[in-house]
Amino acid sequence: LTFNSPDKHLGGRTSGGYSESIVVNEHFVLRVPSNLNLAAAAPLLCAGITTYSPMHHWGVTKSKKVGVVGLGGLGHMAVKFAHALGAHVVVFTTSPGKKEDALRLGADEVVVSRNADEMKKHAGSFDFILDAVSADHDINAYINLLGIDGNLTLVGAPAEPLRVPAFGLIMGRHSLSGSMIGGIAETQEMLDFCGKHNITADVEVIPIQKVNEAYERLLKSDVKYRFSIDMASLKSE
């Protein structure tokens, strides 16, 4: 692997994305559009492609109604992409406090998922829902929001198996699927899309000395929405 594997050429361990310079096969090199801030572009290679790929695969385009469940590192990218693709974007969150930020990121509506009445208003209406929640939650509440041929894709993986009533899928030919990052060609396509629409992640740049503190904050979801490490800080050690 690129990171933490034996280095076949120089000995020692490989440093992956922490490397100052790196030699790779040209098939695995990506071009970052020059108008994008590099610190804010870094998460595109994980949170970006993870959310872009399933939207692309399941046909999110102009006029589609798209839901995003969970507004974190993945979710905030999903909102930006769905908005840029011209979809009507609805963010589902358990935190009413995230409403303003969701709208700023490009959401057209925000639903507090604990409010059953608000949820009910959207029953049977979504073309696509991206679920970025890793905590256990009621997936059927979202399956019921899908319209005919609607798809719900998981990019978060709750520890416990999801409980899925068959009828929620049978009625309306709904589908439930998963997705994981994407290939090189699609990642380049995503980066080019970001360049064209001036999309990057919202990042908080930290020096590497604060990496443990950042990890603690990450566990409390205390970041909007990704940490990006300034590797120049390593030299000030």
Add this chain to the structure above:
Amino acid sequence: LTFNSPDKHLGGRTSGGYSESIVVNEHFVLRVPSNLNLAAAAPLLCAGITTYSPMHHWGVTKSKKVGVVGLGGLGHMAVKFAHALGAHVVVFTTSPGKKEDALRLGADEVVVSRNADEMKKHAGSFDFILDAVSADHDINAYINLLGIDGNLTLVGAPAEPLRVPAFGLIMGRHSLSGSMIGGIAETQEMLDFCGKHNITADVEVIPIQKVNEAYERLLKSDVKYRFSIDMASLKSE
């Protein structure tokens, strides 16, 4: 509804498929190919379209690997369709005794699903699996048999919610979906396909006097594979 609703024109209740003659809107009339036996064609309008529609929707064609879980009324139609579409057909059953019949119906292979070793041989290899089992069962055992972009469609509805581990869907971009009968246009397409390939259901024709006995046998899965009632028997009352 066509059956057991107030008859707006003649009074009384509507008799649906039990009617001797019926007046319907021309948009809802289907043409049964003349080469098909009518008693054996009857189940095509339910078990037939229920299994044909998802295969059509999810792209079952020549050279695809297709699984059919459960060999009953729905499953035996699925095997016939998948075989006629040119797919490599694998039947999963809990009953080793059904092997011979599965092969006769068009299966290329039969797997006894209780045999973990047999199941393992097919890991990650299916393009499409149709699950026609209404009893509670381990759906993840079948999700794990899907290849990249593979789909598993439920046409049976177990009473308890299915337990679906997220990673089974995330790895390989698998999808789990449901399907329910089909529209008029697709039903006609299915009937025409049956006419061309000389496909009907395997039926046991009974007089209406035996309908209660047939119901008891149905509960024990003691029918290969659908009962068809000879309505002429009603006149001999």
